[in-house]
Amino acid sequence: MSTNNFQNLKLVRKDFVNSTSIIVVIIFFICTSYVTFIIDNPSLDHLIIDYYYAGQQTLYGDRESVYLASTPIGWSVLLASADSIVNDVFITAKLFSVVFATGILVLSFFIIRNVFDKKLALLVQTIIAVTPFFHVEAILTHSEMLPVFLIFLSFYFITKKKLSGRDLILCGVFLGLASMLRYQAILVAISCLPFFLIQYKKIHLSKTLLFLIFFIATFSPLLIYNFITFGTFIESDPSLYFTAFDQVTEDPEWEKTFAERSTGVNTNMLFEVDKNFIENYFHNLFVSNPHRMFQFTHDIQNWSPIPFFQYIGIPIILGGAIAVFNRHIEKKEIIFLVTISFIILIFLIMSGYTEYFFASIIIPVLVLGIRSIKQIEQNVLPLLIIPVCFFIMISIITIKHPFDLFGILLIPATLTALFIVKGIPKIIQFKQLPDKKTNYIKIIMIFIISIIIISNLIYSYELQATLLFNDNFDWKDIFRNHNYQLSAAYEIKEIGEMLSKEHNIENKYIMTDGNAFAYYANSKYVFVRFDEGPQDATIMEYVTREGWSDFELAFSNIECIPNDRYNIYNPLPDYLIYLDKQNKIPSLRVLQNPDDPNIPKNFELLYENDKSGIFVYKIEHK
Numbered sequence: 001m002s003t004n005n006f007q008n009l010k011l012v013r014k015d016f017v018n019s020t021s022i023i024v025v026i027i028f029f030i031c032t033s034y035v036t037f038i039i040d041n042p043s044l045d046h047l048i049i050d051y052y053y054a055g056q057q058t059l060y061g062d063r064e065s066v067y068l069a070s071t072p073i074g075w076s077v078l079l080a081s082a083d084s085i086v087n088d089v090f091i092t093a094k095l096f097s098v099v100f101a102t103g104i105l106v107l108s109f110f111i112i113r114n115v116f117d118k119k120l121a122l123l124v125q126t127i128i129a130v131t132p133f134f135h136v137e138a139i140l141t142h143s144e145m146l147p148v149f150l151i152f153l154s155f156y157f158i159t160k161k162k163l164s165g166r167d168l169i170l171c172g173v174f175l176g177l178a179s180m181l182r183y184q185a186i187l188v189a190i191s192c193l194p195f196f197l198i199q200y201k202k203i204h205l206s207k208t209l210l211f212l213i214f215f216i217a218t219f220s221p222l223l224i225y226n227f228i229t230f231g232t233f234i235e236s237d238p239s240l241y242f243t244a245f246d247q248v249t250e251d252p253e254w255e256k257t258f259a260e261r262s263t264g265v266n267t268n269m270l271f272e273v274d275k276n277f278i279e280n281y282f283h284n285l286f287v288s289n290p291h292r293m294f295q296f297t298h299d300i301q302n303w304s305p306i307p308f309f310q311y312i313g314i315p316i317i318l319g320g321a322i323a324v325f326n327r328h329i330e331k332k333e334i335i336f337l338v339t340i341s342f343i344i345l346i347f348l349i350m351s352g353y354t355e356y357f358f359a360s361i362i363i364p365v366l367v368l369g370i371r372s373i374k375q376i377e378q379n380v381l382p383l384l385i386i387p388v389c390f391f392i393m394i395s396i397i398t399i400k401h402p403f404d405l406f407g408i409l410l411i412p413a414t415l416t417a418l419f420i421v422k423g424i425p426k427i428i429q430f431k432q433l434p435d436k437k438t439n440y441i442k443i444i445m446i447f448i449i450s451i452i453i454i455s456n457l458i459y460s461y462e463l464q465a466t467l468l469f470n471d472n473f474d475w476k477d478i479f480r481n482h483n484y485q486l487s488a489a490y491e492i493k494e495i496g497e498m499l500s501k502e503h504n505i506e507n508k509y510i511m512t513d514g515n516a517f518a519y520y521a522n523s524k525y526v527f528v529r530f531d532e533g534p535q536d537a538t539i540m541e542y543v544t545r546e547g548w549s550d551f552e553l554a555f556s557n558i559e560c561i562p563n564d565r566y567n568i569y570n571p572l573p574d575y576l577i578y579l580d581k582q583n584k585i586p587s588l589r590v591l592q593n594p595d596d597p598n599i600p601k602n603f604e605l606l607y608e609n610d611k612s613g614i615f616v617y618k619i620e621h622k
Contacts, residue, residue, distance in 0.1 A: 017118040021109050021125055028129045029102045032138040036094045040468055042520075043090040044489030045140055048079070049515045052089040053561045055080025063229060067262050067558040067565040069236060072222055074180035075143045089519070093142075100145040101138035105129055107152040108410060112417075114159040115379050120417055123449070127413040130453050132460035133303050133402040134409070136467065147185055148406045150178035155410060158192065159379045163199065165210055172211040176218025183236055184394065184407040189215050191389035195382050198373070255551035262554045262565055277396075285395040286356045292402045293317065293412050294358070300463065300473050303402040305416045305452055307459045313412075314358075318365050320415030323422040324380055325372035333371075337364040387411040416452070420445055489516065495607055495616055496520020499575060502618075511543065511573035513582055518561055526573050527559035531584040539587055539600055543573055543619065573619060576603070580613030591615050 054066050055076030068076065083092040108128050112121035128134060137144045154174040157167040171192070178185035196208040226235045291297060294313035295304035304313035322329075345360040369384060376384070387408040399405055424445055465471040470488045492514065499505060499521035510518045511526040518525035532552040533542055541547060545556065557564040560571060578591040590596040592615060594605045599617075607616035 017122050021118075021122050024122070024126055024129050025102060025105050028105055028138075029098070032101065032135060033098050035135075035464065036098055036139045037091075040094075040139060040487065040489075042487065042489040042493040043094075044487070044492060044516050045090070045093070045142065046515055047142055048089060048093045049519050049561075050559065051076040051143060052079055052083065052093075052519075053515075054563060057562050061562055065565050065568065066563045067235070069258075069262065069558065070183075071143060072180055072183060072236065073225070074222055075146070075182070078146075078181070079143075094139075097138050097140065097142070097145045100149040101134065103149045104134075104145065104152050104409070107149070107156055108413070111152065111155050111159055111410065112414060114156065114161070115377075115383065116418075120421055123417040123421065124410070124413045126449075127305070127416055127452065127456075128409065130456040130460070131303055131409075131413070132307065132456055132463045134406075135460045136463060137403050137406070139464065140467065142403065143182060144403050144406050147178040147182040148409060150174045150181070151185055151188055151407055152410065154178070154188070154192075155382065158195070158382050161377075161379050163207070165207065168196075168207050168211040169214045172214035173218045176215045179215075179219045180222045182407075183234075184390075184404070186219075187390050187393045188386060188407050190393065191386040192382070194389060195385045198381065198385070199378055255549070259550035259554040262558055263567065280398070281395055282356070284398050285392070286359045286362075289391065289395050289399045289405070290358050290362075292399055292405055296358070300466075301401055303412065305412070306455050308455055314361060316419050317412050317415045318361065319423045320417070320419035321365060321384065322368065323418045323426065324384060324415070325369060325376060327372050327375040329368070333368075337368060340364045340367065383411060383414055420448055424448070491609065491612060491614065492516045493520045495577065495614070498607065499523065499616070502575075508574035509571045510575045510577060512577035513579055514577070515559070515561060517577055523575075524571065525561035526571050527556050530579060530582045530588065532556070533585070535586060537585065537587060539591070539603075542585055542588060543576060572621060574621075575606075576617045576619060578615040578617065580615070591617065 051068075051071070054068055054073065055078070057063060057066050058073055058077055059080055066073065066076075079089070079093060079096075082096075083089050086092040086095070105125060105128060109118075109121045109125045112124045151174070154171040157163075157171045157174075160167055172189075175185055175189040175192070179189065192211065193208065196211060197205075199207075223233045227233055229235075287296070291299065292302050293304060294317065295302040295307060295310050297310065300307075302313075305316045306312050341360045341364045344363060345357065348354055348356050348360065366388065373381075390408055394405070425441060428441065428444075462471075462473050466473045468487050493516075496517050497520055499510065499517070500523075502508070502521075505521055505523045507524070509524045509526050510521060511528055513527070513529055515525050515527065533545065533548045537547055545553060548556070553567065554565075557567055560569075562569070564571070576591075578588060580589075580592045583589065590598045591603075592610075592613065594608060594615070602620040602622070604618040604620065605615065606618050607614070609615075
């Protein structure tokens with residue numbers, strides 16, 4: 001083959017990769033836009049309504065009473081400001097989600113191209129494009145996509161082969177902006193520091209300081225606002241995660257701590273490192289949080305490469321990490337690492353902590369990574385150092401949803417692609433096979449890629465059906481009869497619009513578990529979970545929140561519309577939307593039978609649906 005023909009063939013291959021990448025992005029954008037704006041209509045997302053009203057109250061109301069326990073106010077203010085143009089919070093949030101999710105997909109290609117090559121970049125981009133929970137975040141209206149997009153921008157600059165001062169400045173700026181929207185970005189910024197110290201260990205710390213200066217300067221408006229308004233730089237509280245989410249060891253003291261901090265009684269943001277905290281931390285580090293990526297149980301909340309099967313993410317993702325180490329592992333080293341793994345496993349079994357088995361796998365891999373660090377190219381290191389440091393820090397809380405780990409969204413897809421492209425050929429000794437067998441190896445790789453794509457698309461379909469239509473998650477029977485006529489939000493919107501016609505509704509309170517009712521009704525809102533207070537409370541005692549604990553009142557108040565962190569308003573509900581499926585208070589069960597004489601005389605039935613278990617009562621107060 002002539003030189004010109006070879007160059008032309010190489011050019012065609014490059015054009016094919018670029019064209020395919022564009023096609024992947026276009027397909028993703030069209031499909032997510034269709035589901036977002038056509039299928040998911042009307043919409044239902046309690047979180048986005050929380051953020052929207054917090055932003056509205058910060059801009060136009062009593063900002064001191066606003067309290068967002070797990071996220072900075074930046075996203076809420078941005079959302080409320082943008083919605084002043086669109087005037088529909090769901091459309092506004094969906095535009096953010098779809099546009100920036102598509103941007104993330106575009107950036108993923110360029111980031112991996114910085115580090116490896118175009119073919120691997122295309123494979124990583126494709127894996128991200130079919131990730132089910134990435135679809136969910138693009139379709140629904142959570143707060144993840146814009147900050148994750150900014151984190152990806154920072155990755156683009158720090159994965160360049162030669163880092164300039166400009167790259168470090170832009171990296172710091174984008175992570176500072178992301179941190180004003182989601183606090184997880186701070187953990188990414190902190191995780192960059194070990195990489196910078198390794199990168200510049202032979203020079204000086206000036207470039208690391210350059211990154212820090214621009215990160216802090218960009219992040220500082222939020223810090224200044226928090227200090228001026230609340231007297232503290234970080235207005236967030238991890239203690240909510242220690243109380244509201246499942247923990248290995250429950251500690252009632254955290255409920256007291258949260259109640260004190262949310263009402264400003266206790267402004268100390270440090271958490272006490274006691275026995276319970278340590279036990280929960282290591283459970284998060286080796287069990288709960290790794291499950292979101294590696295699939296240890298049948299819990300659907302995972303983004304494993306093949307999400308249907310337990311443990312399969314472990315060899316794929318960690319196998320990709322070992323491939324990145326880029327070195328021959330000697331027999332003595334293998335024996336040493338296996339011995340470490342065996343010792344850890346025996347210790348866990350003897351101590352009764354067998355569920356921590358992942359520690360016996362990940363610790364030897366980390367040891368191998370540290371021993372291999374000199375063989376790893378410098379611009380590859382961020383993809384290894386950042387996720388490890390990020391995971392160590394974020395494990396102080398229990399991650400309940402995969403999208404809370406999207407600060408490192410790029411990493412599992414990249415390691416999965418590396419396992420396929422580099423790990424599989426090494427496993428089957430690709431270089432030692434005759435040339436005519438190479439096609440056989442390619443078939444195996446294509447088969448694995450196809451399994452990943454197909455299984456993730458099926459999983460995504462079922463996941464979306466669960467979230468949008470309250471369908472049962474059943475991937476084994478995807479060809480069953482799907483009768484999706486109305487979304488789960490349809491009845492909520494119908495009830496909200498019915499209540500919107502009530503006199504002076506904008507100044508009245510609706511009590512229920514679901515702020516979308518209040519959004520569609522244009523009313524105020526009292527948050528309840530239908531499990532607060534004494535179990536023997538009467539209906540009126542429950543409605544007036546009599547006998548509730550300090551934690552229950554504090555948690556309810558910060559979820560109310562408007563936010564009432566200092567319990568100033570003490571709202572009295574004018575309407576009760578009773579949700580029978582969620583109720584755990586015995587006295588409230590009579591509300592599902594409107595003719596029951598035990599229902600208070602001042603309760604007037606406005607709406608009932610026995611099938612959905614929703615009953616709407618108007619409360620007359622004398």
